[in-house]
Amino acid sequence: MGVEITESPVSDEEFEAMQEFVHDYLQASVETEEEGGRMRWYPWHSAEYRFNHIRNVVDLSVEIARKEGANVDVTRVAALFHDIAKLEAEQDEHAEVGATIAREYLTTHGDYPQSFVEQVAAAVRDHSYQGNLMDLSLETRCLIEADILDKIGANGATLLLLRMGYESRTHMDAAEMVDRVVERGVDAKERIESDAAESIAHRRLKRARWFKEWLEAEVAEMDAGGDPDVDDVDAAER
Numbered sequence: 410m411g412v413e414i415t416e417s418p419v420s421d422e423e424f425e426a427m428q429e430f431v432h433d434y435l436q437a438s439v440e441t442e443e444e445g446g447r448m449r450w451y452p453w454h455s456a457e458y459r460f461n462h463i464r465n466v467v468d469l470s471v472e473i474a475r476k477e478g479a480n481v482d483v484t485r486v487a488a489l490f491h492d493i494a495k496l497e498a499e500q501d502e503h504a505e506v507g508a509t510i511a512r513e514y515l516t517t518h519g520d521y522p523q524s525f526v527e528q529v530a531a532a533v534r535d536h537s538y539q540g541n542l543m544d545l546s547l548e549t550r551c552l553i554e555a556d557i558l559d560k561i562g563a564n565g566a567t568l569l570l571l572r573m574g575y576e577s578r579t580h581m582d583a584a585e586m587v588d589r590v591v592e593r594g595v596d597a598k599e600r601i602e603s604d605a606a607e608s609i610a611h612r613r614l615k616r617a618r619w620f621k622e623w624l625e626a627e628v629a630e631m632d633a634g635g636d637p638d639v640d641d642v643d644a645a646e647r
């Protein structure tokens with residue numbers, strides 16, 4: 410399906426070393442944080458959650474990049490670095506800071522072509538872009554689509570359910586929370602451009618709807634109506 414085999418500048422060993430670097434970087438960001446800072450009680454502010462999200466985004470973006478004929482190495486390395494600064498920088502700066510870290514890493518480890526380094530850095534820098542995805546490179550698009558998809562799947566749903574506990578809600582809010590995942594899924598399908606991401610979004614949306622129906626069907630008085638009022642911290646999860 411229009412997949413071009415180009416020589417990969419990043420070996421599996423190199424990619425593993427990058428993964429370790431990103432993992433340790435996130436861990437160190439949390440360790441140097443001041444006590445109780447930056448909503449640490451929310452799971453997505455932990456290094457474990459962030460690294461796991463990054464792994465999901467790497468896998469999803471590679472799947473999309475392969476099907477869409479994007480440069481897989483640019484995409485997967487950008488996906489790996491995209492949230493590296495998430496725990497140390499402010500939300501509106503983390504993409505730019507992440508791009509700087511990625512560029513620095515790639516120019517000091519191995520002998521990567523300058524164009525490769527710049528494409529990776531650009532994708533990391535632009536991954537928070539809120540405008541039309543067609544304004545961006547194909548690789549950046551694959552990254553953003555993967556980032557969106559992780560929020561509307563099992564990971565996104567679990568995170569919202571977990572958050573109910575942190576907010577002292579009861580399980581009776583579960584259908585509302587899952588309904589929020591459904592709404593996100595609908596928004597995601599609007600924004601996504603590639604056929605590959607579209608079909609993943611479609612599958613995920615179907616599952617979220619099914620989960621909501623399941624809750625409503627089996628739990629007395631469970632109902633997705635009302636406003637779960639979770640928009641305020643959505644940006645923090647990107």
Ligand SMILES: [Fe+2]
Nearest residue numbers: 491492556647
């Ligand atoms: Fe992300």
